[in-house]
Amino acid sequence: MKIPKDMNLSVKSLGETNISSPLSKHTECFEDNFFFTDSKKMRIRLDAHITPEYSETKNIQSFELAGPSRSIYFEPKKTRAAIVTCGGLCPGLNDVIRAVVMELHYWYNVKNVIGIRYGYSGLATNPEYPPMKLTPDIVSEIHKQGGTILGSSRGHPPVNEMVDTLVHKNINILFCIGGDGTLKGAHALVEEIERRGLKISVVGIPKTVDNDIPFVYKSFGFKTAVAMASQVIDCAHVEAVAAKNGVGLVKLMGRSAGFISAYATCASGNANYCLIPEMHFEPKGPGNLYQHLKARLLKKEHAVIVVAEGAGQHLIGDSGLCDASGNKKFSDIGRFLRFGMTDYFKSEWDMEINVKYISPSYIIRSVPANSEDSILCADLGRLAVDAAMAGKTDLMIGHWHGEFTHVPFKAVQGVKKRVNSEQRLWTSVLSCTGQPLNWW
């Protein structure tokens, strides 16, 4: 899916920023450009992580740098903000919530902050669970816990209804922490808000444990998930080494993007094959996976295979099912390989192999954020507040080439990052594993 070439990618504002930022009082002794970033533009390089069709979008030349503004739109004392977390868990959700609350409270003097419960469903007319008040005391220790204190869910009530709730609760700013679907929902909210002529800012903080949102280098929680996944690969390695013809097989998250598998493979250093959705592979036949694996076993007596859940789907047929977010449910490539491999080696080569299968599933995403992700989450939360207080809307906070940016929701809709065969990441995988290049 292409982005229309005439899309307007400039960031929307609710209006004039006539109020001096409370942050200004801290900056007397600083030079002018300490905090304030409005005018700067960042040139975006559309490099290999983005699918080719996306890089053709010639109208994305630059993004605004994120950062605090000297003048802001919302009057702090009258401002009421809400936070919502949607979709699957990701390490760092609580870190982001904490940063938003802390920044609003201590730096912008916005004391009215509420947390919407269980994703967008908490914005229904009569939600099962009322919002919770969020204060520094309540959030001060939550960044050491996994998950989200707000709860989460997939899907959403009618957009109309959600905007009614925002109006009814006098919410001026809504922070939406979520992935693909959530950001799409956030954009729909903006459209309805504009239709009604309301002055409500909607700012997104992109969340995807699969790391597949464009213009986000490594999304928050991703590094933590990779660290956990890497430990699991090490476990599989230990099991494989200890068994005769031991094959450790690890199935990791990654529906359409194999970033977790690829990075965890590099981090562990113990995987010999990394199978991801972006790279076609065949198990059987000359020069393919099983034959290569056989050669390795004869030489080294053990091997470790990492497979992303979305890899090799052509081998197993479509399950035909979808979850509440509309995501396709995948057939199980892990179990397919686990049993298929054992049988094939037995029947084809009369060779007994010893497959040790590990599917860590939620383990890699429900742990607390590690220190790298905590740093990132705190920055994201803070910059989302900066954007919202300045009256900007219809955008998420991006992170690209070391800079945080304002990325309009539309710029990421319908586009997903992929591991690209022509980039350093995949070269690193090939180098780490020693797996052949010519399956692809």
Next chain:
Amino acid sequence: MKIPKDMNLSVKSLGETNISSPLSKHTECFEDNFFFTDSKKMRIRLDAHITPEYSETKNIQSFELAGPSRSIYFEPKKTRAAIVTCGGLCPGLNDVIRAVVMELHYWYNVKNVIGIRYGYSGLATNPEYPPMKLTPDIVSEIHKQGGTILGSSRGHPPVNEMVDTLVHKNINILFCIGGDGTLKGAHALVEEIERRGLKISVVGIPKTVDNDIPFVYKSFGFKTAVAMASQVIDCAHVEAVAAKNGVGLVKLMGRSAGFISAYATCASGNANYCLIPEMHFEPKGPGNLYQHLKARLLKKEHAVIVVAEGAGQHLIGDSGLCDASGNKKFSDIGRFLRFGMTDYFKSEWDMEINVKYISPSYIIRSVPANSEDSILCADLGRLAVDAAMAGKTDLMIGHWHGEFTHVPFKAVQGVKKRVNSEQRLWTSVLSCTGQPLNWW
């Protein structure tokens, strides 16, 4: 299965201990009883962890305390020892190997130590993999790695053949690290060794991640496995809390004994139900699991269930399969509950629940030993060497009520520890979970 009441439970010796222990030279300045433990006897209390039929075995009144002897049987310079690791992995295997090698080398001056590869299969006449030499340099850092540097496997070649190999390789001492089956095999070796009138000591170090070997309080690696399992339960808790009617479901190892599940439940503090093989439960019907779970969800909106793989087997039928050690393969209670629960809540009460299923499998057993287990493994390895050098044989090192003991192989054959409903552990589980008592 009962132990014959007339069983001879005294520990066997290969002969007179005429050689002064090399340890003696260290002890000049010490009082007489510093190292030497031969004469002491330990009264064994046969308490609740042991199944009732076992406690009837009236002839087990006491066990020898383990420890170094003033005089030993084997002449260090002429002694050649071998180590073998069998069965599934367990944290601490490398710690035990290291301790045996270090103790033999530095304290007993036994420099000839070899490692048998891949379990008993390495004792076949022409093993696929020859033994490896073991020296302090080779083992000095292995205790920080999971698994076993020797490899492991299930089953064994004919006993006759294994004894031939021991003879052929001039092995005087064989250390067998393994579980139920391994220790049974070790006893068979002893019988054949005696039949031939050989002077080879066979000493076992009990290994069971399920913690089901009698006279072993917490077997090595068990605490590490519990620690890992506890973290997984915490993950399930995080997932459950974040979802509406979220139910975290964790399947843990534990074929016929639920120790891992029970202790991990206590360690985590976040589980609400703990289902183990020893305690019958029914999912459906008044007052049973699903109904109790429903009540909890209505009140607390989330719950965590821990289930041992061997629990509720009456619900799912026998798979009819066995592994190479002759262990019954279990049908999958985890998947049964995962899908069964969702369907039942939907059809019976039109209630949508959100099951988050985690099956950590090998993750909990392939990590390095934690510090408690490292301490235990070092002690076990050391004491196994003490016993063997003194010419004792046909025994394993036990650990009961804070003391290490010599336990004849026959004393543990055909008997398994179980979680008993009348003991503190199960009371602790009930207290931690709040689960009802009257399913049982």
Next chain:
Amino acid sequence: MKIPKDMNLSVKSLGETNISSPLSKHTECFEDNFFFTDSKKMRIRLDAHITPEYSETKNIQSFELAGPSRSIYFEPKKTRAAIVTCGGLCPGLNDVIRAVVMELHYWYNVKNVIGIRYGYSGLATNPEYPPMKLTPDIVSEIHKQGGTILGSSRGHPPVNEMVDTLVHKNINILFCIGGDGTLKGAHALVEEIERRGLKISVVGIPKTVDNDIPFVYKSFGFKTAVAMASQVIDCAHVEAVAAKNGVGLVKLMGRSAGFISAYATCASGNANYCLIPEMHFEPKGPGNLYQHLKARLLKKEHAVIVVAEGAGQHLIGDSGLCDASGNKKFSDIGRFLRFGMTDYFKSEWDMEINVKYISPSYIIRSVPANSEDSILCADLGRLAVDAAMAGKTDLMIGHWHGEFTHVPFKAVQGVKKRVNSEQRLWTSVLSCTGQPLNWW
């Protein structure tokens, strides 16, 4: 200091237990002896961990086993309990608090529980900080945090004043979590309570990161501290190995008992010398530390020394200072060795050594409890509630030879556990390190 031989070691009770325990209703389907432990007695073996003078105390023949009683003293609905944490931090304090609250609330229906702030100082007439209400909701996640949510402090207000406060706040049960000094204070409270003829139960839960309270095998938090200390030793090992003549030097807690140092040495497997208060050593002179170290460096090029803060005090003179608990402040043996060693090797042997000094201090005690300690803490909290509800008083919960017991405060006063040279622990240390025995 000896315990008077005529000391009455039976446990005190406030009166008749006429109320049926709320736990009884759960036990219909159980056999009689499921929960109830009153009549059982445990024979205590006074073994090597206790100093000889203590083992002479012939009147300690047995202790009551801890556990719930069928009939209790306090009427749940009218009962008001308080918890206080005193002295230095220890992993697991929050676990104990949580267990006490949970057990009181869910199993005994005692809903009035308060937390005294900052140790005994919170029992002053006008404490700086008022007590906090404790409910299951407040404590449900605290066991994953280090420290104590109540705060802690050393010392205490006049006993009279503290009892006034207990009376004024209608407290029936006081749980005192603390060490030597705290338990002494608790006993003083009991004496004043008895003097006034009040019916207030005071139950202690022994806390000592040094593991030096008698009749407590491994005190809660100790295993966690050992695990942390063991990691620090590994760090020192890494530093030592990487430097020419590298000497890793680690100073650990342990004022008069070297348990942390001894166990951490065994757990790490990487230490070559372990110096503790119980074992005299000399650095200089033939056959002493520096000379042995020199020989090792010439052979292995690196070494690791673990030293407890209370070791070698004869070498450095008394600081003459005490802290608020009356504990002697130690001179710094770590810095003494660090610089002394470098100078001595230089001046005596013109040998450049490379000392890498690590003093982890609070790091090993301020982390959350690991899983073993979490299990222990939950049991201790629970059993303290059982004892208190049954009207028992003037006791702490002990843990010896695998059983939890009721230990009268007086039995532990003025006596400390020591690492004894004639026991397995020290043998293990000698075996792990290879350090000479004849310094002692």
Next chain:
Amino acid sequence: MKIPKDMNLSVKSLGETNISSPLSKHTECFEDNFFFTDSKKMRIRLDAHITPEYSETKNIQSFELAGPSRSIYFEPKKTRAAIVTCGGLCPGLNDVIRAVVMELHYWYNVKNVIGIRYGYSGLATNPEYPPMKLTPDIVSEIHKQGGTILGSSRGHPPVNEMVDTLVHKNINILFCIGGDGTLKGAHALVEEIERRGLKISVVGIPKTVDNDIPFVYKSFGFKTAVAMASQVIDCAHVEAVAAKNGVGLVKLMGRSAGFISAYATCASGNANYCLIPEMHFEPKGPGNLYQHLKARLLKKEHAVIVVAEGAGQHLIGDSGLCDASGNKKFSDIGRFLRFGMTDYFKSEWDMEINVKYISPSYIIRSVPANSEDSILCADLGRLAVDAAMAGKTDLMIGHWHGEFTHVPFKAVQGVKKRVNSEQRLWTSVLSCTGQPLNWW
């Protein structure tokens, strides 16, 4: 110190690259530009992390991108490579060694690789320790260990002597892993190599736990050190919270750059003050540290201070000492604050504060690399091999704005990165801590 404006920053080559890279055979099915990066140039933005004087260096317009070349200079079969690790430890050294060996062996077919022992001292004419052979088998598991298997040291023998050794041992490529001083030494080697007209490539991999080498975003091991430091801050927070007027004080590495302190402050979220060398602060006087701290304690009862070892040196005087690398030895700001603070609060305001001081020292740098650093190290090692095999020399591998580059040694000499008050990092610190801006 400024870089001369006429400095030649292009990368040096030993000569024509006439040999087809062994990597080429893997790339048949790939597009041309898969591996090969020679022609690309990266525009370097000289942003805030670099000190202003450096950014004036107008002649640094671009750096070569690192990556494999289609044609290489050294014939694999005849090539002999050496690796040396110098200076203080840093997490990931073993990862880099492993990656270099693996890449040379498996991808470039260079089987002759040796490891120089204990830094440059191993290149002396008669080194105490001979080099060790490095093979895939030897390095395969080392990335899970902290430290360096080669050993390290500071300083170096005469350059002349080191080049003699390289010649004598037929070394064609030398990989130097080290910091400032090491890279300076590497450049000196290149000058002598050129003087003699030799064809030896010298490639550096920058190592600095302080993260102060220019053109390296986050140097390898830095993230791991930050993660460890962040945990220590959390410990200090736990201690501070539990004490009345508790002040956790953590001293971290950072001689002239406060990156570890700044990032660890952001990662932990629990620090209230972050004192670094780049930012002047005064403890006493109106509006300064102690007064601000007092205000906080009165409100919150606890605080955490993070101080880099190089901060506040104007307060304590110069120690006047240097280490073997010529680095100035610092006076101890940690102890200065620890005691100074307590005394000042007592004497000035009669206020008892409770300082809990933690100096983790080597703990943060001797642990194994975490997964992020493992990924980085593997990339750095690989790219160093690519550069060397292509005959490039006199350069280190840089990492800037998401790209790996070739940075001539001269470009980084005498220049150090600093935390700059006008950049996002310091803004994040201010936001996380809430510390005042106007000390500076």
